[in-house]
Amino acid sequence: MSLDLMVFANDGPASIADAERLLDLEADGEEWHEPPEDEVDPRVRAFLRDIFASYPPLESLSDDELGSSVWSVTPGPDTRLSTYLCMSFASPPGVVNLIARLARRHGLVLYDPQTEEIHNPH
Numbered sequence: 001m002s003l004d005l006m007v008f009a010n011d012g013p014a015s016i017a018d019a020e021r022l023l024d025l026e027a028d029g030e031e032w033h034e035p036p037e038d039e040v041d042p043r044v045r046a047f048l049r050d051i052f053a054s055y056p057p058l059e060s061l062s063d064d065e066l067g068s069s070v071w072s073v074t075p076g077p078d079t080r081l082s083t084y085l086c087m088s089f090a091s092p093p094g095v096v097n098l099i100a101r102l103a104r105r106h107g108l109v110l111y112d113p114q115t116e117e118i119h120n121p122h
Contacts, residue, residue: 002072003089005096006111007103008082009041013120019111022082040077043106048075048083050102055095070095 008014008022037045057074058066070091075083087095103110103121110119 005085014109047106
């Protein structure tokens with residue numbers, strides 16, 4: 001099992017419906033394509049850069065390090081406005097706190113689809 005969170009850019013306060021609309025966009029289509037880097041919201045790019053400084057992407061880890069990674073799947077921009085974060089339930093408790101702090105710092109909304117909790121940055 002994994003702990004999943006979504007971080008996304010939104011102009012103004014976001015609702016659960018806004019988050020679910022983005023999740024539907026991610027799930028639509030038979031083939032998923034990561035958006036081109038220059039089309040991704042700069043806040044999402046900055047968030048990913050900062051989270052990877054503390055928790056590197058899986059692709060950058062050696063085989064020995066993979067088992068201790070927080071990521072189940074390396075996060076990437078899933079739409080122009082969002083990234084989905086899949087982590088192991090065994091991840092250190094500070095991971096979620098860091099994600100929340102970085103989301104606020106970058107003006108991004110944090111959504112927990114398991115509990116349907118939404119945290120606006122302001």
